[in-house]
Amino acid sequence: MTEDIAQLQAIIQAQSERIAALELALAERDATIAKLLERLEDLERRLGLNSRNSSKPPSSDGLRKPSPQSLREKSGKPTGGQKGHKGGTLRQLDTPDAVVVHDLTNCPNCAAHIADNEVIGINRRQIFDIPEPRIVVTEHQVLRKHCHVCDKEVVAVFPEYIRAPAQYGARVQALAVYLHQQQMIPEDRLSQAFQDIFGLAISATSIANMSSAFAEKIMPLVQTIAEKLRMAAVSHMDESGLRVTKLHWIHVHCDSQWTHYRVTEKRGDVTQGVVGIVVHDHFKSYYKLDGVTHALCGAHHLRELKALTEIEKEPWAIRMSRLLKIGCHQVNNKTLTPARVDRLERMYDHIVLQGLAFHEKQTPLARGKRGRQKHRVGHNLVIRLRDYKADALRFIFCPEVPFTNNQAEQDVRMIKVKQKISGGFRTLAGAQIFATTRSYFSTMRKQSVNLFQAIMFPCLPNSSLVYA
Numbered sequence: 001m002t003e004d005i006a007q008l009q010a011i012i013q014a015q016s017e018r019i020a021a022l023e024l025a026l027a028e029r030d031a032t033i034a035k036l037l038e039r040l041e042d043l044e045r046r047l048g049l050n051s052r053n054s055s056k057p058p059s060s061d062g063l064r065k066p067s068p069q070s071l072r073e074k075s076g077k078p079t080g081g082q083k084g085h086k087g088g089t090l091r092q093l094d095t096p097d098a099v100v101v102h103d104l105t106n107c108p109n110c111a112a113h114i115a116d117n118e119v120i121g122i123n124r125r126q127i128f129d130i131p132e133p134r135i136v137v138t139e140h141q142v143l144r145k146h147c148h149v150c151d152k153e154v155v156a157v158f159p160e161y162i163r164a165p166a167q168y169g170a171r172v173q174a175l176a177v178y179l180h181q182q183q184m185i186p187e188d189r190l191s192q193a194f195q196d197i198f199g200l201a202i203s204a205t206s207i208a209n210m211s212s213a214f215a216e217k218i219m220p221l222v223q224t225i226a227e228k229l230r231m232a233a234v235s236h237m238d239e240s241g242l243r244v245t246k247l248h249w250i251h252v253h254c255d256s257q258w259t260h261y262r263v264t265e266k267r268g269d270v271t272q273g274v275v276g277i278v279v280h281d282h283f284k285s286y287y288k289l290d291g292v293t294h295a296l297c298g299a300h301h302l303r304e305l306k307a308l309t310e311i312e313k314e315p316w317a318i319r320m321s322r323l324l325k326i327g328c329h330q331v332n333n334k335t336l337t338p339a340r341v342d343r344l345e346r347m348y349d350h351i352v353l354q355g356l357a358f359h360e361k362q363t364p365l366a367r368g369k370r371g372r373q374k375h376r377v378g379h380n381l382v383i384r385l386r387d388y389k390a391d392a393l394r395f396i397f398c399p400e401v402p403f404t405n406n407q408a409e410q411d412v413r414m415i416k417v418k419q420k421i422s423g424g425f426r427t428l429a430g431a432q433i434f435a436t437t438r439s440y441f442s443t444m445r446k447q448s449v450n451l452f453q454a455i456m457f458p459c460l461p462n463s464s465l466v467y468a
Contacts (some may be wrong), residue, residue, distance in 0.1 A: 034366055045311050045377070046059040092126045133197050138169075174455040176207050177214045182451060184418050208430075215436040220456050222439045224256070224273075225460070226260045229253045233276045234295075234400055237286060238408035239267060240415060243424030244431045252412045259411050259442035260436035263428065277398065279405045282384065282391075294393035297405035298324055301385070302358075308378045316355035317378065320385070323347055327396050328403040341396050348385075348393060355382035411442060 105115040121436045159335035161170075168176075176194070179185045185193065195203045229328035230233050235255045242263060244249040251262045253271045262271065268285040279295045280286045287294065295405040302324060308317035327344050330336040359379040367373055375383070385392055419436065426429040447461050 014121055015118050015456070017421065031366070038365060040351050045307075047055040049307060049311075051129060057278070059116075069405070079321045079374070090128065092124065096126055135172075135200050136197050161315060164449040168206070170456060172200070172202075173214075176202065177455050178225070178438070178452055180211055181208055181214075181275065181434065182441050184414075184421050188421060193202075211437065212429075212433055214455065218440050219436060221458060221460050222260065222436050225258050225439055225443055226253070228254065229260050230271070230273050230380065231275060232258070234279070234402075235276060236279045236408035236411075237270065238281065238405060238412050239270075239283065242431060243419060244428050245426065248428070248431065250412065250415050250431075250435065252366045252408050252415075254408055254411045254442075257443070257446050259440045259446065263431045263435050277394065277401055279394075279402060279408070282388070283404055293394075294388075295398075296388060296391045296399045298328060298392075299404040299406065301381075301392065304377075304381050308381070311414075312378055314358060314375075314378050316351055316358055320348075320351045323351060327393070331395055331399060331403065336396060336399070341456045345393065348389065352382055352389075356386065370462050414442075 006466065015186070046333055056223075082372045089132055103115065105111065107114050112254055140158060140162055142158055144155045170246055176190065179193070180187065181374065187207045192203050192204055194200045205206050222448070230253075232255050235253060237251070237253050239249050239251045242248045244263070249264050249267045250263060251269070251271060253262075253274070260271075268281075268288075270285050272433065273290055277293045277295055279297060280288060281297045281300045302321055305321040305324075306315040308314045308323065323344065327336070330340060359376060359382065359420070362379075365374045365376065390397070394401045402455070415438075425434070433438075439452055440454070440458070443460070444451055449461065
């Protein structure tokens with residue numbers, strides 16, 4: 001009897017140990033399943049992201065590119081040119097450069113001779129064309145003479161800009177810089193273009209040297225641009241990756257009139273000494289700037305909210321998106337009264353509370369081995385909207401602040417075009433030359449200055465800095 005009891009106890013003990021082992025294995029399996037489900041959810045979310053609901057560029061959409069859908073509110077105006085818009089149709093000139101007369105010698109009806117008949121009217125048509133491209137070579141000669149007084153040979157002096165027995169003229173250099181830096185034609189292809197169009201053999205090295213010399217010439221002007229932006233009441237900042245053998249960063253600081261680019265090795269090396277209000281996309285390094293008031297890009301918020309609406313189906317995101325669009329619409333139409341500002345602010349607070357309550361009801365994500373508790377994407381966004389409320393709503397508190405950071409994103413876009421064409425830069429010096437010249441070109445373009453003339457005669461509008 002005692003032996004039977006001992007055997008039963010041994011069996012019970014073995015079964016208990018097996019149950020404990022199975023429970024442990026089951027717990028580990030549940031944890032693995034939870035982790036895999038979390039990963040699956042993250043991967044499915046990534047598949048659902050595109051250029052409309054995230055900060056991904058349109059080029060990343062590929063064949064899955066969604067149909068265009070603007071985040072702007074409809075204005076109610078018809079499409080096309082608006083009333084009072086000045087068209088750009090090609091129009092005849094009153095004083096053409098050349099006139100070709102086509103006369104009649106015989107009547108096309110009866111074949112009568114009418115060459116000497118009186119002209120009773122003229123029908124005019126004009127052709128706009130360019131003259132045949134050709135290089136004009138101008139020889140400069142300095143004369144040598146013998147002075148009978150001092151009995152020495154004296155020589156006249158060449159102009160300061162003539163420094164070699166044979167050199168390229170100012171227009172050739174300006175065209176090379178314009179096509180290379182503004183139109184981003186690589187040196188080798190630009191060399192071929194000069195040979196094909198003008199019959200002029202310019203080496204790729206000479207073109208690179210022209211760009212380098214021009215960048216050095218305009219450096220004081222670009223420094224003035226940077227200083228004007230530091231003192232601007234409202235400016236924009238953004239940054240983007242740039243390949244210079246390894247990853248570098250191009251930083252843009254701009255407004256509607258000025259643009260300045262900088263190349264840095266670290267993304268967090270943002271422009272210092274800035275005052276006023278800076279519009280950006282919540283890159284944390286911008287918050288390290290002293291004496292700066294911040295404004296967050298509303299377009300970034302709308303894209304993130306769109307993803308939460310389409311993928312996670314979070315109800316608070318729909319209401320917040322609608323609220324931000326209403327605020328933007330009222331600012332653009334100048335219908336935002338103090339009472340409406342107060343109402344928008346109260347609605348904003350209410351929606352944020354709804355978002356926080358929604359995420360507090362969700363099952364917490366698996367905690368990592370170290371670090372803080374991980375939050376869902378929507379939870380992180382609603383916390384940001386709560387903690388940075390004043391920055392997110394800066395556009396309704398300060399009407400001079402735009403709703404989006406589109407100005408900086410538009411200015412940084414051409415840097416990405418350059419990367420698509422060339423893949424990157426071989427040297428840091430080349431990237432810095434490009435940043436310097438593009439700072440000047442973008443500024444001149446914003447101020448409606450002809451770029452070719454701006455290269456020929458570098459200067460800044462309303463500035464005493466002029467370089468011949």
